[in-house]
Amino acid sequence: MRTFERIWGDLRDGRHREAYIVFAVCALLTVLGLVGVAERYLLSGLLLAMTFLVYRTTVEPRGGGGLAGVLRDRETFVPFPELIKGASTLWVYGPSAVNVLAHAADIRRHLLARGGSVRVIVQDPTSPAVDDVRIQLDDATDFVRVLESSLATLDRLGGQGDFAYRLLAFSPGFSLVIVDPEKPSGFLILELHGFMDDNIAGRMHVRIPRAESLHWFGYWVDRFEAMWTASRTSLPAQP
Numbered sequence: 001m002r003t004f005e006r007i008w009g010d011l012r013d014g015r016h017r018e019a020y021i022v023f024a025v026c027a028l029l030t031v032l033g034l035v036g037v038a039e040r041y042l043l044s045g046l047l048l049a050m051t052f053l054v055y056r057t058t059v060e061p062r063g064g065g066g067l068a069g070v071l072r073d074r075e076t077f078v079p080f081p082e083l084i085k086g087a088s089t090l091w092v093y094g095p096s097a098v099n100v101l102a103h104a105a106d107i108r109r110h111l112l113a114r115g116g117s118v119r120v121i122v123q124d125p126t127s128p129a130v131d132d133v134r135i136q137l138d139d140a141t142d143f144v145r146v147l148e149s150s151l152a153t154l155d156r157l158g159g160q161g162d163f164a165y166r167l168l169a170f171s172p173g174f175s176l177v178i179v180d181p182e183k184p185s186g187f188l189i190l191e192l193h194g195f196m197d198d199n200i201a202g203r204m205h206v207r208i209p210r211a212e213s214l215h216w217f218g219y220w221v222d223r224f225e226a227m228w229t230a231s232r233t234s235l236p237a238q239p
Contacts, residue, residue: 084110088117090111092120093122095123096143096146104156104157120164121224122168125148130147166232168231169230176189176191184211187208
């Protein structure tokens with residue numbers, strides 16, 4: 001099943017299509033050879049497949065290829081509302097998750113109002129480690145105040161469908177956005193925290209589709225679930 005998911009993901013996203021085409025042609029030629037098709041036709045088909053494969057090696061992959069196509073900054077991704085359109089599950093960890101919670105209305109409309117599930121983890125403002133997080137992150141904003149604003153937004157989202165948030169006592173040094181972890185079309189975006197960044201939008205981001213790397217996708221999904229378990233349940237919103 002995982003193999004079929006990977007192949008379908010490759011075909012859908014345009015990865016390794018030339019390899020699949022050559023494989024299909026060679027498999028067809030093998031069958032034709034077994035049923036007695038003339039050898040000259042088989043040789044012509046094989047030469048055509050090899051010619052196509054050689055030609056494809058001259059075509060530059062989409063996205064620039066290499067690390068430039070894998071390691072990105074925040075500004076290279078589509079707007080957040082586009083990321084969650086059609087999704088049914090959203091898991092988020094961020095020190096304050098402010099950039100995600102700025103789209104609370106979209107989360108409510110695209111997910112919660114349609115029966116979707118949302119989990120959010122942010123830093124525990126009562127933990128002594130929150131000062132370490134404040135020092136690590138950029139100094140362009142007041143982290144404690146931003147976190148307080150995020151908690152107020154999370155409280156407002158509480159009670160609206162399948163929504164929950166928790167508080168983590170320490171920073172793991174990365175942020176995560178996971179969309180539809182149980183679906184073949186699921187993907188995640190991993191953001192690595194720097195140290196006192198001048199601009200948080202410039203942090204290194206990696207997008208990992210489930211269909212492209214089941215191993216690493218599963219690894220980071222497991223990390224989120226471990227963080228969820230280690231976090232404390234948020235207190236009820238004050239009236």
